Amino acid sequence: MTELQDTARRLLDEGEVKVVIGWEEGRRGVRPVFVTSAADCDRLVFDTRCVHNLATFLNPRRSQVASLGKAALVVKGCDAKAVAGLLREAQIERDGVVLIGVRCGGVVGSPVAPDAPALTAETVASRCFACDVREPGLVDVLVGDAQPEPPGSGTLDERIAALDALGPDERFAFWTNELSRCTQCYACRQACPLCYCERCIVEKTEPQWIETSPHPRGNFAWHLTRAQHLAGRCVGCGECERACPVGIPLALINRKLQQVVLELYDYTVSDDPAVPAPIGAYATDDTQDFIK
Amino acid sequence: MADFEPRITAFVCNWCTYTGADLAGTSRLHMASNVRIIRLPCTGRIDHMFIVKAFERGADGVIVSGCHPADCHYTAGNYHARRRFGVFRELLSFLGIDPKRVTFSWVSASEGGKWADVVNSTVERVRTMGPFDSYHGLVGAASPADDPFASFETPAGATGDSAAAPASHTGGAS
Numbered sequence: 001m002t003e004l005q006d007t008a009r010r011l012l013d014e015g016e017v018k019v020v021i022g023w024e025e026g027r028r029g030v031r032p033v034f035v036t037s038a039a040d041c042d043r044l045v046f047d048t049r050c051v052h053n054l055a056t057f058l059n060p061r062r063s064q065v066a067s068l069g070k071a072a073l074v075v076k077g078c079d080a081k082a083v084a085g086l087l088r089e090a091q092i093e094r095d096g097v098v099l100i101g102v103r104c105g106g107v108v109g110s111p112v113a114p115d116a117p118a119l120t121a122e123t124v125a126s127r128c129f130a131c132d133v134r135e136p137g138l139v140d141v142l143v144g145d146a147q148p149e150p151p152g153s154g155t156l157d158e159r160i161a162a163l164d165a166l167g168p169d170e171r172f173a174f175w176t177n178e179l180s181r182c183t184q185c186y187a188c189r190q191a192c193p194l195c196y197c198e199r200c201i202v203e204k205t206e207p208q209w210i211e212t213s214p215h216p217r218g219n220f221a222w223h224l225t226r227a228q229h230l231a232g233r234c235v236g237c238g239e240c241e242r243a244c245p246v247g248i249p250l251a252l253i254n255r256k257l258q259q260v261v262l263e264l265y266d267y268t269v270s271d272d273p274a275v276p277a278p279i280g281a282y283a284t285d286d287t288q289d290f291i292k
Numbered sequence: 293m294a295d296f297e298p299r300i301t302a303f304v305c306n307w308c309t310y311t312g313a314d315l316a317g318t319s320r321l322h323m324a325s326n327v328r329i330i331r332l333p334c335t336g337r338i339d340h341m342f343i344v345k346a347f348e349r350g351a352d353g354v355i356v357s358g359c360h361p362a363d364c365h366y367t368a369g370n371y372h373a374r375r376r377f378g379v380f381r382e383l384l385s386f387l388g389i390d391p392k393r394v395t396f397s398w399v400s401a402s403e404g405g406k407w408a409d410v411v412n413s414t415v416e417r418v419r420t421m422g423p424f425d426s427y428h429g430l431v432g433a434a435s436p437a438d439d440p441f442a443s444f445e446t447p448a449g450a451t452g453d454s455a456a457a458p459a460s461h462t463g464g465a466s
Contacts, residue, residue, distance in 0.1 A: 256383075264378050264382075283371075284361065286378065288361070
């Protein structure tokens with residue numbers, strides 16, 4: 001903890017950055033914080049409640065953040081993959097941000113808790129299963145003690161397998177029920193570090209591709225599009241699902257597409273921005289079993 | 293169900309499949325008349341939203357067809373489309389939309405016969421699957437005024453069995 005605070009203090013003191021984006025203790029668990037003065041650096045914390053993917057604040061279109069000046073960002077393994085995604089897609093420049101990596105052994109499902117809960121198979125966030133990153137790559141400074149593997153089992157993959165085992169009609173009924181709660185508030189989009197378009201397709205009205213009335217048909221169009229636009233890009237940080245006010249299991253869809261791009265195109269999202277994403281690249285011998 | 297006529301929307305590439313469909317017509321091949329063709333510059337131009345929109349507006353099935361690999365007029369459009377639709381097909385399936393309602397095919401400008409096969413097999417498959425009521429019914433019943441296919445319906449009094457009628461808007465036999 002002091003290592004993190006000292007690093008932030010040094011970066012601000014030396015004038016290398018104008019703001020450090022990390023987590024602080026709030027009234028209801030931890031919350032993101034923007035530290036602009038070295039004196040405030042002792043507010044920074046990192047523990048199992050630090051679930052937020054702060055890479056979303058690097059979106060250059062978030063002008064209120066960009067106007068603070070060059071930022072240092074505290075990143076976990078999944079957050080570093082999101083930063084790599086922004087670099088890969090030329091949204092930010094590597095020199096434009098300082099990354100403080102924290103060694104992470106998994107986080108809990110919700111940041112709302114009085115003190116850091118111990119990770120158990122029950123409390124660990126579903127995204128942390130099969131997470132292969134204890135030490136985030138791509139970073140300028142790495143802090144924190146070595147961490148063990150997160151506990152838990154493949155809940156997400158098991159739920160996907162259970163859905164896959166159903167027939168199309170049952171799956172359709174499942175998703176119609178889930179998506180019927182969607183109000184198209186777009187919290188999933190706002191929380192996502194990789195949903196950064198200046199103008200989202202859902203806001204285009206001529207032609208209007210996605211019906212914005214929150215009925216199941218418009219909701220299907222929205223969630224199909226959101227998922228397709230994130231295929232091969234999603235880092236699996238699970239922020240969309242956590243941000244969803246009506247509890248739609250969006251992580252199932254994102255995780256499923258991670259499985260699909262792995263199976264079809266042998267692609268796993270990484271923290272190496274030089275590896276091209278599968279959509280937008282191609283191989284002449286790609287699978288085409290589904291094409292007559 | 294017995295007299296169900298599937299409504300199929302086909303998104304085809306201008307350079308290969310559209311020309312192939314034209315050839316099917318000028319060759320007077322018999323094929324089902326359930327398919328409405330929308331011509332696009334390239335399969336790479338076919339967004340997944342086109343498929344979703346077709347289902348929203350009442351299609352029971354969709355055909356996506358373009359140039360064979362290595363034949364793309366724009367060099368690589370079909371390769372990009374192949375990746376996107378490989379993923380999108382799995383996504384549809386996961387959300388419970390049977391991917392058998394969507395046919396992907398490569399039909400070159402010289403393959404009029406293959407186009408007729410693609411059309412006939414898709415129409416027959418979707419006919420067996422029945423109307424896509426589950427998707428169309430997501431928002432009440434569609435009003436006839438909203439139905440862009442309404443003007444394509446066989447007029448009352450004309451031959452009741454349009455599948456058996458040889459005419460096709462892609463050319464057609466007489």
